[in-house]
Amino acid sequence: DAGVIQSPRHEVTEMGQEVTLRCKPISGHDYLFWYRQTMMRGLELLIYFNNNVPIDDSGMPEDRFSAKMPNASFSTLKIQPSEPRDSAVYFCASSSDSGPRNEQFFGPGTRLTVL
Amino acid sequence: SQKIEQNSEALNIQEGKTATLTCNYTNYSPAYLQWYRQDPGRGPVFLLLIRENEKEKRKERLKVTFDTTLKQSLFHITASQPADSATYLCALETAGGFKTIFGAGTRLFVKA
Numbered sequence: 001d002a003g004v005i006q007s008p009r010h011e012v013t014e015m016g017q018e019v020t021l022r023c024k025p026i027s028g029h030d031y032l033f034w035y036r037q038t039m040m041r042g043l044e045l046l047i048y049f050n051n052n053v054p055i056d057d058s059g060m061p062e063d064r065f066s067a068k069m070p071n072a073s074f075s076t077l078k079i080q081p082s083e084p085r086d087s088a089v090y091f092c093a094s095s096s097d098s099g100p101r102n103e104q105f106f107g108p109g110t111r112l113t114v115l
Numbered sequence: 116s117q118k119i120e121q122n123s124e125a126l127n128i129q130e131g132k133t134a135t136l137t138c139n140y141t142n143y144s145p146a147y148l149q150w151y152r153q154d155p156g157r158g159p160v161f162l163l164l165i166r167e168n169e170k171e172k173r174k175e176r177l178k179v180t181f182d183t184t185l186k187q188s189l190f191h192i193t194a195s196q197p198a199d200s201a202t203y204l205c206a207l208e209t210a211g212g213f214k215t216i217f218g219a220g221t222r223l224f225v226k227a
Contacts (some may be wrong), residue, residue, distance in 0.1 A: 043159070108157060
């Protein structure tokens with residue numbers, strides 16, 4: 001398996017633009033997580049899905065952020081409109097309920113810069 | 116408020132020595148505690164998990180302890196090597212869910 005795949009790896013955009021980050025989890029994993037990492041706040045959980053259903057989105061900073069999981073092999077995190085304070089590395093991770101308890105497999109991350 | 120605290124200062128040790136990293140938490144009752152390794156420009160990689168009813172867990176050169184009374188976990192790397200240089204994150208998960216809360220991490224440098 002190729003592991004968790006994220007795209008793009010780097011994104012530079014201007015304030016006010018829409019940004020869409022993409023994630024393909026490991027095949028067979030039924031949990032998917034979106035995290036944001038900054039120097040100031042560390043690694044923060046934004047939202048997680050179980051079997052494509054959002055379970056906890058309490059970490060989503062505000063209405064500008066939305067996440068979807070239309071099927072078991074694809075998820076998106078959208079920011080509209082983007083702001084400079086959204087600049088961070090965004091990680092997607094997946095895990096399986098049948099594997100070691102919540103061992104999460106992280107993707108390489110998307111480094112987002114909002115100018 | 117709920118907090119997870121890891122040493123914010125980097126830990127510098129000599130090759131061959133044992134590195135000990137600390138994770139303290141307040142206002143949590145975690146069912147599980149995990150340790151991850153993160154290299155620059157990469158996502159975290161899972162290392163070890165310890166349950167609330169376990170005192171100690173070992174994996175090769177790694178050892179984790181979990182003291183629910185002190186609300187503390189210690190992470191040890193014995194016979195450390197320069198390749199162990201990375202940031203180490205502790206993470207807590209409460210029972211009944213998959214929501215995981217991460218500490219800020221401690222940067223470890225192992226000198227040859």
